[in-house]
Amino acid sequence: MSTATLPVGLNTPAGARTAEPAAKAGAAPAVLAAAPAPAKTASPKSQKVPLMARFNAFLKAVLPPLIGLALLVGIWALVASKESSFPGPAQTWDAATKIFADPFYSNGPNDQGIGWNILSSLKRVGVGFGFAALVGIPLGFIIGRFAFMNSMLDPIISLLRPVSPLAWLPIGLMVFKAADPAATWTIFICSIWPMILNTAQGVQRVPQDYLNVARVLNLSEMKIITKILFPAVLPYMLTGIRLSIGTAWLVIVAAEMLTGGVGIGFWVWDEWNNLKVEHIVIAIFVIGVVGLILEQALLLIAKRFTYDSN
Amino acid sequence: MDTIVKIENAGMTFNTKQGRFVALRDIDLTISKGEVIALIGHSGCGKSTLLNLIAGLTLPTEGVLICNGREIAGPGPERAVVFQNHSLLPWLTCFENVYLAVERVFGAKEGKAKLKARTAAALEMVHMDHAMTKYPHEVSGGMKQRVGIARAFAMEPQILLMDEPFGALDALTRASLQDELIGVMAKTGATVVMVTHDVEEAVLLSDRVVMMTNGPAATIGEILEVKLAKPRERLALAHDPEFARYRAAIVEFLYQKQMKKAA
Numbered sequence: 056m057s058t059a060t061l062p063v064g065l066n067t068p069a070g071a072r073t074a075e076p077a078a079k080a081g082a083a084p085a086v087l088a089a090a091p092a093p094a095k096t097a098s099p100k101s102q103k104v105p106l107m108a109r110f111n112a113f114l115k116a117v118l119p120p121l122i123g124l125a126l127l128v129g130i131w132a133l134v135a136s137k138e139s140s141f142p143g144p145a146q147t148w149d150a151a152t153k154i155f156a157d158p159f160y161s162n163g164p165n166d167q168g169i170g171w172n173i174l175s176s177l178k179r180v181g182v183g184f185g186f187a188a189l190v191g192i193p194l195g196f197i198i199g200r201f202a203f204m205n206s207m208l209d210p211i212i213s214l215l216r217p218v219s220p221l222a223w224l225p226i227g228l229m230v231f232k233a234a235d236p237a238a239t240w241t242i243f244i245c246s247i248w249p250m251i252l253n254t255a256q257g258v259q260r261v262p263q264d265y266l267n268v269a270r271v272l273n274l275s276e277m278k279i280i281t282k283i284l285f286p287a288v289l290p291y292m293l294t295g296i297r298l299s300i301g302t303a304w305l306v307i308v309a310a311e312m313l314t315g316g317v318g319i320g321f322w323v324w325d326e327w328n329n330l331k332v333e334h335i336v337i338a339i340f341v342i343g344v345v346g347l348i349l350e351q352a353l354l355l356i357a358k359r360f361t362y363d364s365n
Numbered sequence: 366m367d368t369i370v371k372i373e374n375a376g377m378t379f380n381t382k383q384g385r386f387v388a389l390r391d392i393d394l395t396i397s398k399g400e401v402i403a404l405i406g407h408s409g410c411g412k413s414t415l416l417n418l419i420a421g422l423t424l425p426t427e428g429v430l431i432c433n434g435r436e437i438a439g440p441g442p443e444r445a446v447v448f449q450n451h452s453l454l455p456w457l458t459c460f461e462n463v464y465l466a467v468e469r470v471f472g473a474k475e476g477k478a479k480l481k482a483r484t485a486a487a488l489e490m491v492h493m494d495h496a497m498t499k500y501p502h503e504v505s506g507g508m509k510q511r512v513g514i515a516r517a518f519a520m521e522p523q524i525l526l527m528d529e530p531f532g533a534l535d536a537l538t539r540a541s542l543q544d545e546l547i548g549v550m551a552k553t554g555a556t557v558v559m560v561t562h563d564v565e566e567a568v569l570l571s572d573r574v575v576m577m578t579n580g581p582a583a584t585i586g587e588i589l590e591v592k593l594a595k596p597r598e599r600l601a602l603a604h605d606p607e608f609a610r611y612r613a614a615i616v617e618f619l620y621q622k623q624m625k626k627a628a
Contacts (some may be wrong), residue, residue: 170531217626267422270440272469272520282465316435364504 122176149334165325166248167317168336176311176318179235180303182240187299191247192292193218195254198282205255211249220245224313234314241310246299252300257291258284286362291355300353304346369524369556370396370419375428377414382446387582391540392428394575394585397414401550403567405585406577407623411526412560415577418556420490421608422444426463433523442470445522449529451509453501459512459546460497461572463487463519471521487519488512511545514593527559531566543569544599551596564619568611576618588625589614 127251135143142150158170197220198205225345227237269279311320319342326334377389396402404412407570417423418430421440432439432444442448445466453462464484471480488494491511496504501512510530517525530546531539543566550557552569561567567574568591578586591611593602601606 079565127474217482262452264448265454267446267448268452268454271442271444274441274465274469278465278469282457283454286454318477357461362500 056327073193126313139287140332142336144148150331151337154334154337164317166188169322169341172317172319172322173341175316176307176320177345179311179318180242180300180307183239184246184296184299184303187238187243187246187250188296191250192254193253193297195292195295196258196288199258199288212239212248218247220302221262221309226309228314234316238310238314238318241306242303246303248343249290249298249302250292250295251294254288257288258291259285260291262276286360290357290361293353293360297353297357300349301346304349308342322353337347367398368395369398369432370394370420370558371431373394373429373431373537374514375415375418375425375430377411377423379425381395388528388580389418389425389581389583389584390427396556396558398556399554400573401555401571402559403571403574404558404560405562405564405574405619407579407619408562410577410580411583412577416526416558416560419524420444422446440507442466442520443523445520447513447517447525447527447573449507449532451501452482452513453516455501455511457499458498459488459493460484460502462501462590463516464514466516467519481590483519483523487515490518490552491515491545505538507534507542508540510534514546518553518555522555524556527557529560529562530561538567539563539615540599543627546570547596553592562603564612564615567615568593568608569599570600574611574615576615576623578625587618604614 096353132143132145135141135146154169158168160168160173197206215244220241224241227240228234231237231240261284263282269283274282307318308320308323309316312324315321315324319338323335323338326332326338372392372394375389375392376387376542378476379388392415394402403416406412414423418425419437421437424438429495437444444571453459453563454465457465464480467483467487471483475483485494488497491514493508493511493515494513496508497616501509502513510533512563514577517527531542534542547570549555559570571591574591575585576587576589580601590613593605593607593611
């Protein structure tokens with residue numbers, strides 16, 4: 056922030072100073088020329104200081120993470136050099152370039168490119184999460200709005216929430232009699248809790264001021280929901296969504312290991328059976344990167360819909 | 366003059382964890398059309414509670430409040446409120462904030478174009494027409510309160526209730542908003558009840574200053590009629606002996622008769 060405003064502050068006095076002699080020259084064309092001129096003369100002068108500052112800020116922001124990554128790769132290479140069955144960074148890099156050269160090939164259900172695997176995992180997460188949102192968000196609104204429902208459902212949620220979602224997988228297999236919907240069901244279960252709880256909390260925390268406005272204006276229930284409750288709860292809901300998707304992405308790998316089919320989790324298991332450890336390492340990185348992207352994207356959306364009350 | 370609000374023997378008792386707390390007792394007050402009333406008193410004297418009773422945001426535990434011959438049973442758009450902290454919805458622009466109120470009051474009878482014109486006129490009246498498309502967090506505290514005032518006036522309420530409307534503003538901004546309010550009140554002939562802790566504000570703006578005794582169990586101590594000619598000029602009144610006399614009367618009540626033991 057400070058580096059962004061600094062050049063502006065430096066620019067104006069410099070521009071004003073250089074503009075002055077040009078204006079004193081008197082002639083009309085000179086005055087006209089004065090307008091673009093300070094921009095030209097001021098820019099190299101005023102950029103000198105902020106350029107250094109900006110470079111320093113850049114170093115400060117980028118250097119520590121780079122050192123961290125280098126350290127990780129270094130330790131990895133060290134461990135790999137002692138242990139022959141564990142692939143080193145170079146070996147993994149070679150394997151990765153091969154895998155990512157053709158991510159979307161398909162040789163039957165058990166041999167597909169990594170792109171397809173990631174996409175089918177994301178699809179399961181999307182469907183399971185979608186259903187969880189459809190159920191969880193309205194339920195959260197109801198729990199947040201009515202104290203009776205809150206006291207009624209709170210013990211149930213408290214009891215079920217700590218249960219590992221994988222414990223629900225056999226129930227899913229029994230009900231749906233197929234592996235794929237069972238995995239989706241597991242995702243549904245694990246994503247629903249943060250959504251319910253965060254939405255309910257958001258509803259309970261709608262500032263009394265806004266509700267007073269609604270009461271004084273005597274707004275209809277519909278207007279209260281669309282103009283006051285929904286926008287006020289949205290940031291909380293988005294936090295719930297972010298937590299849900301995060302957990303779902305954690306759980307999908309485990310669920311797919313158990314259910315099989317196409318998916319990044321199954322791929323990890325398959326590569327273990329093929330004893331291609333370097334592919335497992337690649338999968339770990341890919342899972343991490345996808346999780347990071349999901350998290351950052353949702354944070355970005357949440358930022359857009361969060362309002363300062365002052 | 367027509368009576369708009371009549372408060373008869375009203376009292377308010379809260380049930381708290383420490384037991385019953387009597388905030389207000391024996392409040393009798395009649396508010397006439399076009400009148401501007403200031404409620405003044407030390408903090409904790411229940412002046413905001415009284416305003417909330419008139420607004421209908423809380424209901425009295427004793428006595429009765431009547432607005433236009435009907436008992437006040439809840440809030441309504443004929444009694445608009447300007448809140449201390451502006452209470453603009455942060456996800457709506459200044460225009461949309463006012464429009465929400467206009468639409469609620471006039472939406473059933475008037476078309477969209479008329480509603481928009483009303484909204485624009487209200488914002489123009491408080492000189493905020495330049496910031497209609499701005500969001501509340503993009504304008505200053507004084508501007509937010511202007512929009513809050515515009516929202517209340519746009520509803521064309523029978524009575525306007527203001528809860529320390531300028532309390533959160535710095536002295537200079539407060540003065541300019543007070544002048545603004547004097548102009549708007551003169552233009553609309555609005556009936557206003559305003560809670561304040563600012564002695565000059567009370568004298569400058571109101572026809573009657575209702576002075577409250579200290580809580581708990583606060584009630585109306587004295588009522589001072591301000592008979593200064595309108596429109597009032599801040600500068601001219603600064604050296605006016607009448608103005609000074611009114612001021613002195615309120616200060617005397619607040620700091621002599623109702624001295625706060627511990628501040």
